[in-house]
Amino acid sequence: MNKIEILGGKPLQGVVTIQGSKNAVLPILAASVLNKGITVLHGCPKILDVIYMIEILKEIGCYIKWNEESLMIDASTIVSGAISKEYAQKMRSSVILFGSLLARKGEASIVYPGGCIIGGRPIDLHIMALKKLNATIEEKNERIMGYTKELRGSEIYFPFSSVGATENVLLAAVLANGTTYIHAAAKEPEIQILCSFLREMGADISGDGTDCITVNGVKELKDIEYRIPSDRIVAGTYLLAAVATRGKILLKKAPTEHINEFLKVVEQLGARIFLLGEGVWINAQEATHSIEYLETNPYPGFPTDLQSQMMAVLSIADGESRLKENIFDGRFRLADELNKMGADIRIQGNEAVIHGVEKLKGGNVWAQDLRGGAALAIAGLAAENRTIVHDIGHIQRGYLDICKDLTELGADIRYS
Numbered sequence: 001m002n003k004i005e006i007l008g009g010k011p012l013q014g015v016v017t018i019q020g021s022k023n024a025v026l027p028i029l030a031a032s033v034l035n036k037g038i039t040v041l042h043g044c045p046k047i048l049d050v051i052y053m054i055e056i057l058k059e060i061g062c063y064i065k066w067n068e069e070s071l072m073i074d075a076s077t078i079v080s081g082a083i084s085k086e087y088a089q090k091m092r093s094s095v096i097l098f099g100s101l102l103a104r105k106g107e108a109s110i111v112y113p114g115g116c117i118i119g120g121r122p123i124d125l126h127i128m129a130l131k132k133l134n135a136t137i138e139e140k141n142e143r144i145m146g147y148t149k150e151l152r153g154s155e156i157y158f159p160f161s162s163v164g165a166t167e168n169v170l171l172a173a174v175l176a177n178g179t180t181y182i183h184a185a186a187k188e189p190e191i192q193i194l195c196s197f198l199r200e201m202g203a204d205i206s207g208d209g210t211d212c213i214t215v216n217g218v219k220e221l222k223d224i225e226y227r228i229p230s231d232r233i234v235a236g237t238y239l240l241a242a243v244a245t246r247g248k249i250l251l252k253k254a255p256t257e258h259i260n261e262f263l264k265v266v267e268q269l270g271a272r273i274f275l276l277g278e279g280v281w282i283n284a285q286e287a288t289h290s291i292e293y294l295e296t297n298p299y300p301g302f303p304t305d306l307q308s309q310m311m312a313v314l315s316i317a318d319g320e321s322r323l324k325e326n327i328f329d330g331r332f333r334l335a336d337e338l339n340k341m342g343a344d345i346r347i348q349g350n351e352a353v354i355h356g357v358e359k360l361k362g363g364n365v366w367a368q369d370l371r372g373g374a375a376l377a378i379a380g381l382a383a384e385n386r387t388i389v390h391d392i393g394h395i396q397r398g399y400l401d402i403c404k405d406l407t408e409l410g411a412d413i414r415y416s
Ligand SMILES: CC(=O)N[C@H]1[C@@H](OP(=O)(O)OP(=O)(O)OC[C@H]2O[C@@H](n3ccc(=O)[nH]c3=O)[C@H](O)[C@@H]2O)O[C@H](CO)[C@@H](O)[C@@H]1O
Pocket: 022, 023, 026, 092, 093, 120, 121, 122, 123, 124, 125, 126, 127, 161, 162, 163, 164, 165, 186, 188, 190, 304, 305, 326, 327, 328
């Protein structure tokens, strides 16, 4: 089953519950190795990236047990700080284990991480920050090896905000000797979620959600039971699927506090949105407007992880839209696939000029990354006739069961 088949043209209608967040759970899994004990995570999405991360944790000696949606990690038995190539190269977040393993074992060895091919994704800022905390880091035979006798608190100045580098230094600093200040820290909700998790584990962290995070190193951490918050990008994807099909849906457990700015953009498309106690309700029956200009930016700006899905929506809006991608320059590969479906998208550097067409037409298209794959599913839901999205392994890295969710919303969609 490496394909999704969609018979498009039906407005989405119904209720769906949003899964736990990929970008929150992955650094939390990396954080679990900091404690010589037990972490229990409830609402843990069994997506491919989580499965890969768990394989890595097992490989270094953790004992893992699933009980439905709850995951138990016993990290008391870690034997190694060396991560093998196999799973690390399938995902981005393997790199976040570098900081936590240095803190826990005093040594770590990784390969360049995988993850979505959406442009150059260097890890120079991760390495610079960990060196500042007194780690020696060198590259040998395609491996990045780190050693330290003792991690020491330091003052880190990032030249720009990086989610992953902020997470890596946070994980290393929690058990370091002394205080670390992270300047130009990322402010994404997943950073605040990671910090709240670490605080419950006994870490001393303040300032998350602002430009400067302060971490006072502590000697040890404690066992923890934690619920993974829901995924703002999955919620955004389904809201945009409702817009593309002019539907009317309720997203239960949507993380409303983290998607406020995004919801304002969805309203510009002509949708009506209501925040309810249980989640977000959207009526997109009249949502046909284009958006003159929209650009991606670090939080609270428009998320790069929703840019592709927005491109699919704008490809059938009334009029012309311009989308600028400021974070990952490889995300526009999607335009060729949408153009195969009858869209009219021209790429000019890091801007896409999108002339809305009346209808997309179904056909065979190929997912090339996680969010681009989800965007093709959205395009298929809105298109005439049958769409087949190939290479859906990309989508499954982040969406627990996109066909089940969209079927609950009345779509004609299945794996094949
Ligand atoms: C698992 C996870 O949480 N992934 C998210 C994380 O990715 P990730 O943590 O990889 O993204 P970053 O925030 O680090 O990347 C931001 C920018 O910084 C650049 N950069 C980053 C690190 C570095 O050492 N050097 C460097 O130049 C990147 O190429 C990019 O242009 O944040 C991205 C931006 O919100 C999201 O799209 C990803 O979904």
